[in-house]
Amino acid sequence: DVKVTQSSRYLVKRTGEKVFLECVQDMDHENMFWYRQDPGLGLRLIYFSYDVKMKEKGDIPEGYSVSREKKERFSLILESASTNQTSMYLCASTVGGLDSYNEQFFGPGTRLTVL
Amino acid sequence: ELKVEQNPLFLSMQEGKNYTIYCNYSTTSDRLYWYRQDPGKSLESLFVLLSNGAVKQEGRLMASLDTKARLSTLHITAAVHDLSATYFCAVVISNQFYFGTGTSLTVIP
Numbered sequence: 001d002v003k004v005t006q007s008s009r010y011l012v013k014r015t016g017e018k019v020f021l022e023c024v025q026d027m028d029h030e031n032m033f034w035y036r037q038d039p040g041l042g043l044r045l046i047y048f049s050y051d052v053k054m055k056e057k058g059d060i061p062e063g064y065s066v067s068r069e070k071k072e073r074f075s076l077i078l079e080s081a082s083t084n085q086t087s088m089y090l091c092a093s094t095v096g097g098l099d100s101y102n103e104q105f106f107g108p109g110t111r112l113t114v115l
Numbered sequence: 116e117l118k119v120e121q122n123p124l125f126l127s128m129q130e131g132k133n134y135t136i137y138c139n140y141s142t143t144s145d146r147l148y149w150y151r152q153d154p155g156k157s158l159e160s161l162f163v164l165l166s167n168g169a170v171k172q173e174g175r176l177m178a179s180l181d182t183k184a185r186l187s188t189l190h191i192t193a194a195v196h197d198l199s200a201t202y203f204c205a206v207v208i209s210n211q212f213y214f215g216t217g218t219s220l221t222v223i224p
Contacts, residue, residue: 033212035214040124040216041216042119042203042214042215042216042217043158043203043205043212043214044214045211045212045213048211050210058211059211090157090158092158103148103160103163104148104158104160104212105160106150106157106158106159107157108156108157109156109157
C-alpha cells in the first residue's frame with residue numbers, strides 16, 4: 001500500500017513563528033503536492049514538485065515556500081506564520097510523470113492553528 | 116478563471132434512497148477524479164474517469180463523465196449510513212489538480 005505520512009496531526013504556533021510541515025512517501029513517487037483545505041473552499045494547491053529540487057507554484061503560494069531535497073520528502077515552510085494560515089494542510093503524491101493518469105494518494109493531514 | 120462546482124454542498128438523505136451529486140467544471144479536461152473524505156481523515160480515491168462517456172461503479176456508487184458537457188455525476192444507490200462522508204471531485208488541467216468545494220453527505224436511518 002502507498003503510504004504518505006505527515007509529521008504532525010495537530011500543530012499550534014504563534015504569529016511570526018517559522019513553521020515546517022514535513023511529508024514523506026514510501027513508494028518512490030515522482031510528484032508531490034501541498035494543499036490547504038478550508039471549509040467552503042475545497043482543496044487549494046499551494047506548491048507541487050515533479051522531481052527532486054524542482055518546484056512549481058500552485059494557486060496560493062504567497063506566504064509559503066517548499067523544499068524537496070530527497071525524492072521521498074516534501075516540506076512546506078511558513079516563513080512567518082499568520083493567523084490566516086490556520087488551516088488543514090494535506091500532502092499528496094502520485095507515481096509517474098505529470099502526464100500520466102495516476103491518482104493522488106493523500107497523507108492524513110496536519111491541522112495547523114496560528115494564534 | 117477555472118471553476119469546479121459541486122452541488123449540492125450539503126445532502127441529507129434517508130437510508131435506501133437514491134441521489135446524484137453533480138460536478139461541473141469550466142475548462143476542458145479529460146481527467147476527473149472522485150474522492151471521499153471521512154471526518155478528521157484524509158482523502159481516499161474512489162474513481163478515476165479518463166474519457167468521455169466513462170462510467171465506473173463500486174458498490175453503491177457509480178460515477179460518470181461527460182467531457183462535452185463538462186459534467187461528472189456521482190450516483191448513490193440505496194444509501195446506507197456508511198456512505199456518510201464528504202465527496203470531492205477534481206479535474207486535472209495543465210498538470211494541476213483542481214478540486215470542487217465538496218458535498219457533505221449524511222445518510223439518516
